[in-house]
Structures are given as structure tokens and as C-alpha cells.
Amino acid sequence: MAVRRLPERVVSLIAAGEVIERPADVVKELVENSLDAGARRIRIRVSRPVLREISVQDDGCGMSREDAVLAVERHTTSKISSEEDLQGITTLGFRGEALASIAAVSRMEILTRRAEDPVGTRVLVEGGRLVAVEEAPSPPGTRVTVRDLFYNVPVRRKFLGPDRSEFALVAETVSRLAIPRNDVYFVLERNRKISLALPPSSxxxxxxxxxxxxxxxxxxxxxxxxxxxxxxxxxxxxxxxxxxxxxxxxxxxxxxxxxxxxxxxxxxxxxxxxxxxxxxxxxxxxxxxxxxxxxxxxxxxxxxxxxxxxxxxxxxxxGPGIIPEVSGMGPSSGPSGTFRVVGQALNTYIILEDDEGILLVDQHAAHERIRFEELLDRVRSGEGYSTPLLEPMVVDLPPDLAPLLGDPLLRRIGFEVEPFGEGAALVRKAPYLLTGRDVGEALREVLEMLSSKGDAGLEDLLIEGVKLAACRGAIKAGEPLSREKMEDLVRRLMQCREPQTCPHGRPTMIRISRSRLEALFGRH
Structure with a gap:
């Protein structure tokens, strides 16, 4: 088959497919252009269905007639001019492909005017073909309207989601663009109804x-x-x-x-x-x-x-001590040094008070956190926390894992193991963390982790094991506790590095502030 040069129209459609896959991509490229143009107010209008019409209007610097015509051609941009400029890009756009890619798969209208120009310019492009350029009244800034998106590449429409989903992606795109530009007013409309309004704010x-x-x-x-x-x-x-x-x-x-x-x-x-x-x-x-x-x-x-x-x-x-609030009155770094144990609720939650309000401590989650940090420190310090097996166990190993039996990390986490002939190991002690698991399977898993990921993989495995062990031995929900036991538990929790959550990420304590309590009882 002969090699041939593709027609320019086909090249444009291929290039458009790399940049514009769905309506949200159109919005992204147009809004980025508006931001690069110095806009302080950007209005995005979307029809129902989304493909019928998308419009982005801004109050940016606008374009001259010559620039407006040039902007719809591929690889034309005002943002870079040399190879060196690629090393220091500070604008959102720079490739010079956005408008040309959008124009190639839609019917596009650009209405633009610079503040110093007496009249604006309207540019009409259909399927990448320039249809008209004319003078037109326009406020300073630019409005780009994209109609009948993908009308000339119907196969692209088959890969889009329902209209509802495509609009949700548009809204997500606008929100994403708005986050770092809190100085800009963003408005998203659908069928002339405001869906999202983000005025300038902190x-x-x-x-x-x-x-x-x-x-x-x-x-x-x-x-x-x-x-x-x-x-x-x-x-x-x-x-x-x-x-x-x-x-x-x-x-x-x-x-x-x-x-x-x-x-x-x-x-x-x-x-x-x-x-x-x-x-x-x-x-x-x-x-x-x-x-x-x-x-x-x-x-x-x-x-x-x-x-x-x-x-x-x-x-x-x-930080080490951000406590969740139920009050909506602001986070606290932890209870003050004057906290007092008031009692136990439902044999599950320890009630504390300090000068700032009340804390509810989940006794199981709290003890899990304490045990997790204590066990992890023991293992990392090299103590290993081993449990002797009732009888030494012979474990068969693949040839590639047997040479790793001498790795000191095995003893560090609690294995006492030695080679036993060719392709086998004799296990005398196993980590306490593995209680209840098949020792041979656990040893092979640890060796495979050492072989593939080294220390980093073993650390992940170690932490998961410590989590399980911490949970197994922790005080249970529904267990009555003496005041002395509650005070000791709370004291040890507050000494933890991360007292605010259990090892699985659940909160160990929740604060109800004094101001929240007063509001609930109408004491304001």
C-alpha cells in the first residue's frame, strides 16, 4: 500500500481528537483562553442538550481583527514565540491548537473587541473552514460560541455519556478551573438558568x-x-x-x-x-x-x-491532634491538660470534659491506636515480638526465595528461621503479629515482598500486620471500665503520635464545644 500525505482536513480532525473528546474539553480550552486574556468575569452558557451550544464570554483583553482570524488556524498563539519559551511557560495555553481543534468539529463563532478598538470582529468557522469575517458590535472581551459539536464526526457522539453526565463533567471542569482563580467571577448557566455562581472570594x-x-x-x-x-x-x-x-x-x-x-x-x-x-x-x-x-x-x-x-x-x-467536631465551631488541637473523666456511656464511650467543652472517646478505637503505636515501635526497634512455635516447622521455599533467609529483616519482624537443606527453611519462632495465620504461607509472602519491593514493601506488610494485632487485643465496645482504667486509657492515648484516629482511620474522639452546647440549650 502506497504512503500518501493526508489531506489537511483529515489532519485537522485527527488533531482535534487529541484535544477535544467531549463538551467539557471545549469548556476547559475556552475558559483557559479567557484566563490567559486577563478576564475577571467569565460566563459559561450551555444548552440542553450540551452538544447543541456552548458559549464562553469574558471581559478579557479581546483580539484585533487580524488576531481573531489567525487564532482559528493550527499552531497559532500569542503565548510563545520560540523554543526557549517552552522552558518557562507561565500561561495555561501555549500549543496554539485549542480554537483550531474546536473549529474543526463544530460550527464556531468568535465575537471579540479590544478596549481601544471602536468596533468588534465576528469570525465564523464551520468544520474548520473560514466562512466569514465581519465587523460587529461587541463589548470589550471575547465570546466564543460553539454549536453542533461533532456534527461532522458522528462516531464521536457515540462515545459520549448521557447528556446529564456530560453536563456534570462541564460543571466539574468549571469548578476545577475556578479553584486557583478565586479573584475571578465564574458563572455557569444551563438553558439561561444559573447552575453555579462563584463570585470573587478568599x-x-x-x-x-x-x-x-x-x-x-x-x-x-x-x-x-x-x-x-x-x-x-x-x-x-x-x-x-x-x-x-x-x-x-x-x-x-x-x-x-x-x-x-x-x-x-x-x-x-x-x-x-x-x-x-x-x-x-x-x-x-x-x-x-x-x-x-x-x-x-x-x-x-x-x-x-x-x-x-x-x-x-x-x-x-x-498535625498530631486535630479532633473532629460535631459542633461546627472549629477544630481543636486536643483536650487541655485539665481534662477530667466524667464517666462511660453505653459501656463504649468515655466522657471527658475540659474548659472548652466535652469529648467523647471511643474506647476500642482509642486502645487500638495505643496498641498500634506500641507494637509498631517494638517491631521497628528490633524486638520482633516473637512467639515460639510448639514444634519447629519445616517450610518449603522456591529456589529464588531460599537465599533471602539470612536477611536480618526477618529477625527484626519476629521470625527465627534457618536454612533446612535445599529449598526449605526451619521456623522456630514467628511474629506475634501473625497469630492465627499459616506460618509457612506468611513466611513465603514476606520473602516474596522482600524479593520484589525490598524494605518498602515489607514496611507496608508490617503495618497491616500490626493493625490486625492491635485490633485483636484491644478493649471491646460494650466492656465496662473502671474510672482508673478510663483515666489510664485517655492518658496513654494523649501521648500517642496520632491520637485523633485509630489505625484504620476512624476517629478516636469527637468534641462538642461549650458554645455548641449553649446553642443547643438556647443559652446564647
Whole structure:
């Protein structure tokens, strides 16, 4: 089959497919252009169905007639002009593909005017073909209207979700773009009805509104080049609600997401997510955003340094003692030194009071946290916490795992084991953490983890084992406790590194503030 050059129209459709896959992509590209144009008010109008019409209007700098015509051609942009500019990108757009890609798969109208021009310009493009350029009245700024999206590539429509889902993605896109630009007024309308209005506000208020978290459920912290907003420990969600930005650009980065999740650790239940917004500022030369046409992906020059900076900032923000509130009156760093045990409710919750109000402590979760940290410290210190087997056990091993029997990490976590002929091991002691498990299976699992992931994988396995052991021996719900036992439990809990949650992420204590109690009883 002969090699041939593709027609320009086909090239345009292929390029459009890389950038514009659904209506939300149109909104993203147009709103980013508005922000780069210095807009302070952006109105997004969407029809029902979404594909029929999408309009984005701004009060930005506008374009001249010449620039408006040039803007719908591929690889035309006002944001970079040389190869060197790619090393220091500070704008959201720079590839010069957005308008051309949208125009290739729709009927598009651009209405624009600069403040210094007496009249505006209207540009009409259909399926990538320039139809008309004419003078037209226009306020300063730009309005881009996209009609009949994908009318000329009907196969693309088959891969879209229901109209309701596509509009939800549009709303999510607007919210995502609005988070770092709290100085801009965003309005999203559907069929002339306002669905979302975000007036200029403080960064905290903007994030609180979009994450739908109360002021008391949201933490804010800044350190060096990291500015973060986090849901307090004890608050988690079944779906990912982590938004990460670098220099104001929303990015999807496993490095940043992993740093946030690892900093939360056991503060949230396994399989759930915190709500988080990360605003990271970096020298543009320290990263590359020119990875994919959609500009979501990013590469960092020093990935380890970025991970460490975010991890340490999130860890510092969460701190050792943020206690969930039921009052909506603000977080507390912990009970004061004058807390007093009042009693026990339902043989499950210890009631404390201090000068700030009342604390309810879940006795099982509290004891789990205490045991978890004590057991983990023992194991990490090398004590191992072993249990002798009634009789030494011979365990068969694959040839590739047998050489690892001499690894000192095995003794550190509690195994006493030695080679026993070829391809076997003799186990004399096993970690207490593995009580109730098949020792041979556990040994092979640990050796496989050492072989594939080294110390890091073993640490994960170790922590899961400690969690199980901590739960097994903890005080149960429904168990009556003496005052002395309650006082000792609370004292030991407050000495923990992370007293606010159990190892599985559930809260150990909840505060009801004095002001909340007074409000409930009408004493204000």
C-alpha cells in the first residue's frame, strides 16, 4: 500500500481528537483562553442538550481583527514565540491548537473587541473552514460560541455519556478551573438558568464552596512553595477528591497524589480519600507541561524533592491532634491538660470534659491506636515480638526465595528461621503479629515482598500486620471500665503520635464545644 500525505482536513480532525473528546474539553480550552486574556468575569452558557451550544464570554483583553482570524488556524498563539519559551511557560495555553481543534468539529463563532478598538470582529468557522469575517458590535472581551459539536464526526457522539453526565463533567471542569482563580467571577448557566455562581472570594472560601466542606472541616496550611487545603482527619470520601495544581494549572500527578495520601496514612480508612487542594509553585524550568495535548500531565525535574516537600507540608498541616467536631465551631488541637473523666456511656464511650467543652472517646478505637503505636515501635526497634512455635516447622521455599533467609529483616519482624537443606527453611519462632495465620504461607509472602519491593514493601506488610494485632487485643465496645482504667486509657492515648484516629482511620474522639452546647440549650 502506497504512503500518501493526508489531506489537511483529515489532519485537522485527527488533531482535534487529541484535544477535544467531549463538551467539557471545549469548556476547559475556552475558559483557559479567557484566563490567559486577563478576564475577571467569565460566563459559561450551555444548552440542553450540551452538544447543541456552548458559549464562553469574558471581559478579557479581546483580539484585533487580524488576531481573531489567525487564532482559528493550527499552531497559532500569542503565548510563545520560540523554543526557549517552552522552558518557562507561565500561561495555561501555549500549543496554539485549542480554537483550531474546536473549529474543526463544530460550527464556531468568535465575537471579540479590544478596549481601544471602536468596533468588534465576528469570525465564523464551520468544520474548520473560514466562512466569514465581519465587523460587529461587541463589548470589550471575547465570546466564543460553539454549536453542533461533532456534527461532522458522528462516531464521536457515540462515545459520549448521557447528556446529564456530560453536563456534570462541564460543571466539574468549571469548578476545577475556578479553584486557583478565586479573584475571578465564574458563572455557569444551563438553558439561561444559573447552575453555579462563584463570585470573587478568599482562597479558603472558594475551596470550601467547591469541596462542599464547612469552615470547621477544612484545614489551610502554607509552607514555602506549598499551599494546601485539607479535610480534617476523620472525614473521608469513597471517591477521589484530590485537586492538584502547579503554578495555577490543574495537573494529574501520581507523585503529588501519593504524597498527600501517604501523609494522611491511617488517618483515613483504607480505600477512601480525603478532600484536598494542593497549590504548588515551582520555577517553570523545573517542570515540563508539554507532555500531552490536553496539558494535564506533568514531569518534574526533581521528583523526589517535590514529593518530599508536599508530604512534609501535608504532615505538618494534619498535625498530631486535630479532633473532629460535631459542633461546627472549629477544630481543636486536643483536650487541655485539665481534662477530667466524667464517666462511660453505653459501656463504649468515655466522657471527658475540659474548659472548652466535652469529648467523647471511643474506647476500642482509642486502645487500638495505643496498641498500634506500641507494637509498631517494638517491631521497628528490633524486638520482633516473637512467639515460639510448639514444634519447629519445616517450610518449603522456591529456589529464588531460599537465599533471602539470612536477611536480618526477618529477625527484626519476629521470625527465627534457618536454612533446612535445599529449598526449605526451619521456623522456630514467628511474629506475634501473625497469630492465627499459616506460618509457612506468611513466611513465603514476606520473602516474596522482600524479593520484589525490598524494605518498602515489607514496611507496608508490617503495618497491616500490626493493625490486625492491635485490633485483636484491644478493649471491646460494650466492656465496662473502671474510672482508673478510663483515666489510664485517655492518658496513654494523649501521648500517642496520632491520637485523633485509630489505625484504620476512624476517629478516636469527637468534641462538642461549650458554645455548641449553649446553642443547643438556647443559652446564647
Amino acid at each position: 482562597p479558603f472560601e472558594r475551596v470550601s464552596r467547591i469541596l462542599r466542606l464547612s469552615r470547621d472541616d477544612l484545614l489551610e496550611f502554607s509552607r514555602d512553595n506549598v499551599h494546601i487545603f485539607l479535610s480534617r482527619p476523620g472525614i473521608s470520601f469513597p471517591r477521589n477528591r484530590i485537586y492538584t495544581y502547579v503554578n495555577g494549572r490543574y495537573v494529574r500527578s501520581e507523585v503529588l497524589k501519593k504524597a498527600i495520601l501517604e501523609a494522611y496514612g491511617s488517618r483515613i480508612p483504607k480505600g477512601e480519600f480525603p478532600a484536598a487542594v494542593l497549590l504548588l509553585s515551582l520555577d517553570p524550568r523545573e517542570m515540563d507541561v508539554n507532555v500531552h495535548p490536553k496539558k494535564y500531565e506533568i514531569r518534574f525535574r526533581d521528583q523526589e524533592a517535590v514529593f518530599r516537600a508536599v508530604f512534609e507540608a501535608v504532615s505538618a498541616a494534619l
